[in-house]
Amino acid sequence: MAGTVLISGASVAGPAAAFLLARAGFDVTVVEIAPRRRTGGYAIDFSGPAHLTVLDRMGLLDDLRARATGGRTSRFVDETGRTLFTLPPEFTGGDLELPRAELSELLHGRGGTVGYRYGDTVTALQESPDGVRVSFRQAPTQRFDLVIGADGMHSVVRGLAFAPEPECVTYLGYQVAGWDLPHTGDLGREILLHNRPGTLAGLSADVRDPARADAYALFADPSPDVPRGDREAQHRRLGQRYAGQGWRVPEMLAAFPGATDVYFDQVARVAVPRWSAGRIVLLGDAACGATLSGTGTGLAVVAAYVLARELARTPDHRRAFERYERIIRPYADRCQGGASPAEMLAPAGRMRLRLRDLVLGNPLGRALALRSSGKAAAGPDLDRL
Numbered sequence: 282m283a284g285t286v287l288i289s290g291a292s293v294a295g296p297a298a299a300f301l302l303a304r305a306g307f308d309v310t311v312v313e314i315a316p317r318r319r320t321g322g323y324a325i326d327f328s329g330p331a332h333l334t335v336l337d338r339m340g341l342l343d344d345l346r347a348r349a350t351g352g353r354t355s356r357f358v359d360e361t362g363r364t365l366f367t368l369p370p371e372f373t374g375g376d377l378e379l380p381r382a383e384l385s386e387l388l389h390g391r392g393g394t395v396g397y398r399y400g401d402t403v404t405a406l407q408e409s410p411d412g413v414r415v416s417f418r419q420a421p422t423q424r425f426d427l428v429i430g431a432d433g434m435h436s437v438v439r440g441l442a443f444a445p446e447p448e449c450v451t452y453l454g455y456q457v458a459g460w461d462l463p464h465t466g467d468l469g470r471e472i473l474l475h476n477r478p479g480t481l482a483g484l485s486a487d488v489r490d491p492a493r494a495d496a497y498a499l500f501a502d503p504s505p506d507v508p509r510g511d512r513e514a515q516h517r518r519l520g521q522r523y524a525g526q527g528w529r530v531p532e533m534l535a536a537f538p539g540a541t542d543v544y545f546d547q548v549a550r551v552a553v554p555r556w557s558a559g560r561i562v563l564l565g566d567a568a569c570g571a572t573l574s575g576t577g578t579g580l581a582v583v584a585a586y587v588l589a590r591e592l593a594r595t596p597d598h599r600r601a602f603e604r605y606e607r608i609i610r611p612y613a614d615r616c617q618g619g620a621s622p623a624e625m626l627a628p629a630g631r632m633r634l635r636l637r638d639l640v641l642g643n644p645l646g647r648a649l650a651l652r653s654s655g656k657a658a659a660g661p662d663l664d665r666l
């Protein structure tokens with residue numbers, strides 16, 4: 282079937298599905314709530330045969346390889362900057378690592394006929410036998426044959442067509458933030474990380490721009506009640522959770538208000554009993570997100586590929602949605618099944634932190650930690666489908 286498709290969300294899952302559906306002859310519109318393409322600069326990675334096969338079939342592998350960062354060592358340091366232990370690049374990067382913004386840019390660039398609308402959002406979805414009437418905050422109401430919710434962990438499409446957020450998203454007790462700041466020139470190629478019980482602060486040079494650096498924060502927080510997108514409230518919460526800390530934390534927090542793009546979210550898992558309802562389907566984090574699992578981006582791209590392929594193969598969208606979910610859900614379950622890395626990255630409590638340092642300071646402990654993460658999850662065997 283070819284027809285009109287609306288995709289909500291222009292990060293990774295949305296633009297990947299958009300480009301593949303447009304290539305298959307669909308008329309695709311993407312609506313994104315942010316005023317422009319988001320440039321958050323942390324690194325994402327792809328690991329294993331399923332990811333690489335899909336990137337190859339999408340015609341992206343060579344371009345991505347040309348942009349790969351090569352991965353970076355993570356160095357955990359104490360208050361004075363003395364090394365406690367290091368983690369090899371495979372902990373943060375897989376077979377192919379690059380900044381999220383560059384992957385997003387590449388996927389947008391391949392979009393061809395895809396129409397991107399920024400600064401707008403879906404406000405109502407009304408399904409009828411011949412399509413979905415979609416109301417927007419800005420644009421006039423429009424009918425589409427299909428709607429894809431690729432709008433992340435807090436998906437508006439999921440909330441309108443499936444279930445309210447509290448029924449789908451489980452908060453795991455931590456919040457995470459990433460932002461950019463000017464580089465003072467003293468950071469090398471490594472990622473520097475510093476813990477106090479229940480908090481992790483990280484700093485690294487930007488892989489592309491020597492004048493910029495990236496800051497990370499991961500912290501235990503009993504109440505994730507910071508209003509979404511409220512930078513002042515986010516800054517205040519960081520100030521409370523990191524109060525009195527030394528190392529480079531004060532300089533990182535001081536730079537937060539001037540950051541170009543801030544990522545601030547809950548560490549949470551998404552579980553939705555069914556990924557499609559009529560002509561509406563969920564994709565990426567909206568369907569099966571797991572913050573910090575290290576698998577979300579690879580899973581989102583593989584899922585976008587399978588969804589687009591199934592829609593291109595059959596004129597019956599219900600069959601396509603069913604096959605997509607049957608193929609991807611077991612893989613998503615494996616990705617979500619690993620231990621949440623938040624507790625390992627920022628153990629809450631002095632004893633737990635000491636124990637974590639002992640485990641990760643040891644090669645065997647490092648190997649076990651890597652194996653118990655969702656990163657080891659095998660993707661679907663694409664040749665047998």
Ligand SMILES: Cc1cc2nc3c(=O)[nH]c(=O)nc-3n(C[C@H](O)[C@H](O)[C@H](O)COP(=O)(O)OP(=O)(O)OC[C@H]3O[C@@H](n4cnc5c(N)ncnc54)[C@H](O)[C@@H]3O)c2cc1C
Nearest residue numbers: 290292293294314321402432433437544565566573577578
């Ligand atoms: C700037 C940025 C930085 C990130 N940093 C991290 C990180 O440090 N660690 C981590 O684990 N994950 C991070 N993520 C999430 C990571 O990109 C995803 O887990 C993964 O790539 C799957 O992508 P996705 O496209 O399904 O969801 P996401 O990447 O979350 O993208 C969802 C997109 O939908 C848009 N959107 C949200 N609401 C609406 C709405 N109502 N209408 C229209 N559009 C909407 C968002 O602006 C975003 O562009 C980040 C995402 C972004 C956008």
